[in-house]
Amino acid sequence: MGIISFILIGSSLAFPAVALYALWWAGREGQLRHHDKAALLPFDQEEPLGQMTDVVLNRSSFPKQTLTNKA
């Protein structure tokens, strides 16, 4: 039983423990609820829901009214 064995056993016990803690933490913080809100997190005022971003190619044929940002 060298020091490496202790490190390995320790880490392989610690890792699932961290995973379980993460799951418990997520439940406690409500991360597993409010999925409707979570799904909207990538959007913000600048790049809002309903508006395509990253129009780079073939711009001339892109529908005009959606080109400009409303902000």
Added chain:
Amino acid sequence: MAALSPWDSNLGQSNRAQLAEIDASCRGSVLLFFLSGMLWLLAGTVLALLASYKLHAPGFLGDAAWLTFGRIRTAHLNAVIYGFSAEVAVGVILWLMCRLCRVPLMAQSLINSAAVLWNIGLVIGIVGILAGDTTGVEYLELPKYCTPILFLSFALIAVWTIVIFRFRREKHLYVSQWYILAAVLWFPWLYSTAQLLLVMDPARGAVQAAVNWWYGHNVLGLWFTPVGLASIYYFLPKVIGRPIHSYYLSVLGFWTLALFYNWNGFHHLVGGPFPAWMITISIVASVMMIIPVVATAINHHFTMIGHFGKLKYSPTLRFIVFGAMSYTVSSLQGVLSAVRWFSETAHFTHHTVAHAHWGMYAFFTMTMFGSMYYILPRITQREWPSERLISLHFWCTAVGIILYVAPLSWGGWLQGKAMLDAQIPFLEVVKVTLPYLKLRTVTGVILAVGHVAFFANICWLLVRTFGPYRQPEPMILAGVQPQTAPVGK
């Protein structure tokens, strides 16, 4: 800290100034990771072409020891895995975490020194491999005098990611953050365990093979795959402007991946001298991977439905959708490869090589290309200079990788069938694979053209950013004013 910053006024809804601040704060570090990653990609591409050509012209450049196939191929693998893929992945992680936590990148010098350390360690390692110092352990060939540097660097990156998370301004987590946090914790655990058990104080016998494949499979599945999925889950809804089809499915996908993936590695040892239960558990877990893969595939496909017309306009969307589809295909192919009857034929053939490229290139690399197409204009606040180069990049890589993996998978299968037939002399088996190997070299050249086009476009973008003329490009950055103000502290 108690004083109200502009951030506190509308939590969860970043405004223009906040986005600009976040993007500007990421600029230096993300560029550092992206650019060094791209250089590794070019180096890895050259090494790949040499290695591929040697497979059907064995005498080519065979005179110098450091140019022999065993070293060139190994150097290629490590350059693209630990050079390109890992560094670009970290760049994407930085930007995504800052955007989703809604905080500017803090302690840039820490993260920059991690990037420099990583590159130093890798240069030492690749030169070591070419000099003949490979450890001979697949995916861990880097010699042991460079791996502690890499580990230290990655530890810095992982700690930094957790610090950013700790100071997040948006309480609720998006699924991409789950994937990223898991990935930055998984990788150091995998890497240190495998290093200790295989390189520093090697285990002996069957345990060695078991640990090797546990690592080899997990480094793809628990480090690169989560980062790729995090990008898809962010950029797909973001670009088309529509939330992900079902957030339930994304949560299910994450936790089932976390539960099942870690068991998968031993399916590479079907038929090996291992207790039957180890292999069987691994096969069962591999088949269970159908759950997260199908959940993710449904989620991505139903998000995209009705929006495929947008592929015409967005390079990011093209690469990301290509990557998402490849994820489904390559994962299901991986499930098939794990099953005993299939593995008996396909393993130890070019089929495995094709599968690795399906996952690492068609899925992961394409996803990273897509992410870079979104991130780079935002952190430099400049438009992509050339649409032609973007199109060239996309079509070369998309067509190239399909022509690479699909025929090679089939060629590998034929090779496996021929090898199982004792009547066929070995040389005949080698001849069976020749047309597929030659096609691979051709597709390698096509891919290389795409890579050069992309790199040229990035350099052009940077000349616009830092060069003498700075012209504002309002198109994709509509409304976002160039802001170079330092991070508010």
Added chain:
Amino acid sequence: MPDDKKITPPPAPTLNPDLGEQHDVGDIHAALQREKPDPEEGFEPINLWLVALTGGLLFWGGYYLANFSGRFEANEYSEIPRGQAVAAAPAETPEQKTLRLGAQLYNNCAACHLADGTGNPALNIPPLAGSDWVLADGPDRLTRIVLHGLNGPIKVNGQVWQGNAMNPWKKTAENPSGLADEEIAAVLSYIRNAWGNKASFVTVDQVRAVNEATKDRTEPWTEAELLAVPVSGGAAPAGGAPLDLAGLKGELQKLPPEELKKLLEAIQAK
């Protein structure tokens, strides 16, 4: 954790907004309006068939794990459930076995003589397919070539092949990876019966006899030396001049009558 709370003060949901007067009514409405632009988006329930698929997979996983795990014993390497016989490989005749072993061993030879036995003219490697040396009635010359190698030109099917040397394959203390008698017998049987060749199998005894007879030899053979070795089986010497009846008669007539008489008696006795 307490520090965390400071940075992100939760916007405490006021149950009675009128009392506090902290929030602008317009703000609240705006927030509500953009809270759920489409309540269905991002909130789709999990498909029923995905649940069914998950259940099916879990069921299969349990079944496979229970039946193909070697009872979870550390020393059980076979996944086949106990009591279930491994499908027997189709019975193999001794000839098939010899040919299979010979084909595997031939991979050593294929580097020069090529997989289809056609030889390699560019490197002066004579063919094995259809070769009169290979198809000779007996294996005595062939065995010698494999045991000790061959040096110098050799005439195969009337064509002279210059100069390339064949390696010795005899298993010795200096060459432990060489071929044993059984292996030489197998590979010779193979080359005499592959690519359309058709000749008798070479037995281990035949090879062993040649090995015994030449046990002191270390040098490779030359064509002339080999032609001096009789081809056991008695037909025309392979590679040598075809039997010339007229010449033979002349030679016989030159013999002293005593000798000729003895010879005739010996033939009659047979």
